[in-house]
Amino acid sequence: MSPAPQLKARLAAGGGIGAMCARLRSWTKAERAAGVAGVAAALALSGWAARLWPEWNQNPDLSHGFLAVPAIVLLWLRAREDTAASRGLGPAVQTALVLVSALMLGVAALFTAIYSMAFGWTAAPTLFLTSAMVAAALILAVLLAAGRAVRWIAPSWPALVLPAVVLLSAPLPPGTSSRLTLTLQSGIIVGVVETLRLFGVAALRAGNVINLGMTSVGVEEACSGVRSLISCVLSGLVLSALLLRSPWRRALLVGLAAPLALAMNFARSLALTMLAKNGVDITGFWHDALGYAVLAVTAGLLAALAFFLEEGPSRPTPRASEPAGNAWRPASVFALAALALAFAWVGQLLARTHLGALGDLPPPELARLVPATAEGWTVTTRKDLGRFAGALRTDHLLERSYAKSGADGRRVQLTVYTAWWPAGASSVSEVATHTPEACWPGAGWTLLPEGTVRRSLELADGRVVGEAEQRSFVGNGYPQHVWFWHLVDGELIGPFEPKSWRQQLRLFFERGVRRDAPQVFARLSSNREWSEIAAEPLAGKVLAGLARLGVPLRSTEVAGVPGAPE
Numbered sequence: 001m002s003p004a005p006q007l008k009a010r011l012a013a014g015g016g017i018g019a020m021c022a023r024l025r026s027w028t029k030a031e032r033a034a035g036v037a038g039v040a041a042a043l044a045l046s047g048w049a050a051r052l053w054p055e056w057n058q059n060p061d062l063s064h065g066f067l068a069v070p071a072i073v074l075l076w077l078r079a080r081e082d083t084a085a086s087r088g089l090g091p092a093v094q095t096a097l098v099l100v101s102a103l104m105l106g107v108a109a110l111f112t113a114i115y116s117m118a119f120g121w122t123a124a125p126t127l128f129l130t131s132a133m134v135a136a137a138l139i140l141a142v143l144l145a146a147g148r149a150v151r152w153i154a155p156s157w158p159a160l161v162l163p164a165v166v167l168l169s170a171p172l173p174p175g176t177s178s179r180l181t182l183t184l185q186s187g188i189i190v191g192v193v194e195t196l197r198l199f200g201v202a203a204l205r206a207g208n209v210i211n212l213g214m215t216s217v218g219v220e221e222a223c224s225g226v227r228s229l230i231s232c233v234l235s236g237l238v239l240s241a242l243l244l245r246s247p248w249r250r251a252l253l254v255g256l257a258a259p260l261a262l263a264m265n266f267a268r269s270l271a272l273t274m275l276a277k278n279g280v281d282i283t284g285f286w287h288d289a290l291g292y293a294v295l296a297v298t299a300g301l302l303a304a305l306a307f308f309l310e311e312g313p314s315r316p317t318p319r320a321s322e323p324a325g326n327a328w329r330p331a332s333v334f335a336l337a338a339l340a341l342a343f344a345w346v347g348q349l350l351a352r353t354h355l356g357a358l359g360d361l362p363p364p365e366l367a368r369l370v371p372a373t374a375e376g377w378t379v380t381t382r383k384d385l386g387r388f389a390g391a392l393r394t395d396h397l398l399e400r401s402y403a404k405s406g407a408d409g410r411r412v413q414l415t416v417y418t419a420w421w422p423a424g425a426s427s428v429s430e431v432a433t434h435t436p437e438a439c440w441p442g443a444g445w446t447l448l449p450e451g452t453v454r455r456s457l458e459l460a461d462g463r464v465v466g467e468a469e470q471r472s473f474v475g476n477g478y479p480q481h482v483w484f485w486h487l488v489d490g491e492l493i494g495p496f497e498p499k500s501w502r503q504q505l506r507l508f509f510e511r512g513v514r515r516d517a518p519q520v521f522a523r524l525s526s527n528r529e530w531s532e533i534a535a536e537p538l539a540g541k542v543l544a545g546l547a548r549l550g551v552p553l554r555s556t557e558v559a560g561v562p563g564a565p566e
Contacts, residue, residue, distance in 0.1 A: 030149035033332035034141070040339045041134075041141035045072065048134040048166070055127065055171060061227040064234060065169035071238050072138075075162050078242050079146075079153035088148035089155050091327030098143050098331040102338035105136035109345050116349060120427055124171040131170035133342060135163035140335040149328035157250060158241040168234045174433065177226070182441060184224040184262075188269050192219075195270060201277065206476040207444030210273060217276045225265035232261035232298055239306040249309045256305065261298055268294045366398035366418050369545035374538045377402040377414075392434060396420040402538060406528075414526045414533060416542050418549065421519040428488055431519050436471050436482045445473040445480065457483060457543075460535035465543055466552035467492050470530075482525045489517035490550040520549045 027035065049069050056065035089097070112129040120126065142159050145152040153159055172180070189205055196203040196212075204211040209218045236257030240250035268290050272282045280286065373379055382399040389395040399417045406412040421431060437447050451472020457465040468483040486493050524542065526533055533539050547553035 028149065030144075030147065030328040030332060031152075033328075033336060034144040034147070034150045034152065037141040037144045037332075037335055037339060040343065041137045044134045044137045044343075045069065045166075048131065051121070051130065052127065052170065056169075059171070061230070062169065062171060063227075064231040068165050068169040071165050072162055075158045075165070075238065075241055076153065079142075079156055079158040079162075082154035082156050083151055086146075086151065086154035086156070088151040089143065089146050090148055091331065094143055094147045094328070095331040095334070098140060098335045098338075101136055101139045101143060102334055105133060105140070105338050105342050108132040108136055109342050113345070113349050120430055121350075123430055124177070125173050128167075128170050128173050131166050133346070135166040137339060137342065138163050138166060140339060144332060144335055147328055147331065157247075161237045161241040164237055165234065168230055168237075174438070178438070178441070181224045181226050184226060184229070184265075185219055187262075188224060188266060189219050191266055192270050192273050196273065203273075207446075209444065209476070212273070212277045215276050215279075217273050217282070219269065223265075223269060225262055228261040228265050228295055228298055229258060231295065232257040232302060235299060235302050239303065243306045243310045253302075253306055253309060257302060260301060264294045264298045264301075363396050363422065364420055364549060366396060366420065369548055370398060370400050370416050370418065371538065371541050371545070372400075374402055374541070377404045377538060392419060393426040393430070394419055394421045396422075406532075412526070412528055412533070414524065414536070414538065414542070416546070417521075417523040417525075418546065419521045420549070423518050426519070428493065428519065431521060432486055432493065434521070435469075435486075436473070436484065436523070436525075440473055443475070445475040448472040448474060451481065457530055458534060459540050459543070461540060463540065463543075463553055463555050466554065479527050480525050481527070481529060482523060483530070484521065484523035485546075485551050487520040487522075487550040489519075492552065520551075522546045522549060522551050 052062075052065055052068075056062050108129055112126060112133055115123065115126040115129055121130075139162075142153065142155075142162060144150060146155040146159060171177070185208060189208060189210060193203045193205045193210055196210075202213055206216075208220070209216050233254070236254045240253045244250045244253065271290060272287065275286060276282050367381070371379075372381070380401045380403075382401070385397040385399060386395060389397065397417075397419050399415065401413065401415040403411060403413045437452075441447060451470060453470050455468060455470055457468050459465070465483075468485060471482045471484075473480045473482065524539075543551065543553050
């Protein structure tokens, strides 16, 4: 026999490429459709993992995402084990589920387009919606693979957990994340304070700080327990799908995951508070060591519970294949059409929404625009703003505070904050999300609704600062009145509520796609009402500097012309 026939025979007899090609050629049309959907889902999953990788690497709350792809592979293999005992999805049910999933994919694709142009591809809302698209694509592939005409996997609990893994490995939308974090943070603080009081330890809550007499402990957002909560829920879902078969055992494991995570995080916060009361420096080693220890112990307890509930191996009763005829066609056509449209949509979206080169306009010298000294005032310039440069997408940041004793003997404080973005650095919508009402509550400040208004600020010398957004907060009994402006190419934008998706969409349709203009965010804050600081010469000097950034400062009368700009 010549070498060529020998090689051909060897490939046909073994499990090589020839056998694989022969197997592919033997696929039915239904299997080919399922194969195409599977390849599309795999490509989407690969792109999703590549895009989320930096987030998993940089954000500790998402570090469990590194296990997402291995978990999906294991869940797929687990779903294949029950294939023999499954009849597969009937054509009518399969078609209905495909239509629902295709609709989900379309809605997710539409909102992904809106948010990617408004906030960019790296923003949390866009990443979550992109993950929703990938989850919908994965569901479509699962539905075709679980159909009666294919039966590659069983329509079972492991298959249902697959899209949940994708969604729980993505950043939560900012509004949801903020509300969840603040709720857990408040619960931890109240729980620790009440527990300490129960055991006779004097403790007092002041915002997000626990006062213990000679020392105090701050509970930051990172200590709220969101990280362990999401990780444990995800672990519970995956372990229940891989190890358990009984529905009630699965429900028990998943149901205990969240309470276990919250209880362990509470124990960590209580332990750190007790260490601080006893004079131990809990920053650094103790804080991080207890955090990792709690995660490890929680995961270990959850795994031990899963193995305890694990049932012995069972032999599924094989079911004979049933002829499906051509009833599989509608589901396959709808699924493949939805996937093709989604891929085309995202492709053109990526081509149109990439960030361009940064503008050539030289950055303003923020430190020179705001007075570095002021007679009678103590001046402090913040030095650590660089750690926010990544999140804000600019390193042109300044915060300078002024303090003195007022005529009434009480402290007077005035703080100015400015940030500047060159053209192309960030979208208008993304900058607009970093407002005081979005950021300050996480630091323990409470927004007072009655202080929310858009107004002009009058100086004692007759000048007027136009259209300032005013907010009022209180934290630990300390008031803080805030006035801020967001300018795009020197033009003020209107009021914006960063947690409202309706206003996010409104801002998107008005300005969201604009990245071609420089932007400025300027903020003043004080513990006094504006009427109490309007006569301060320092206020006029600060606003004169901000006017050079575009803040509208006008004289009531210049050369006989009311409202003429300076």
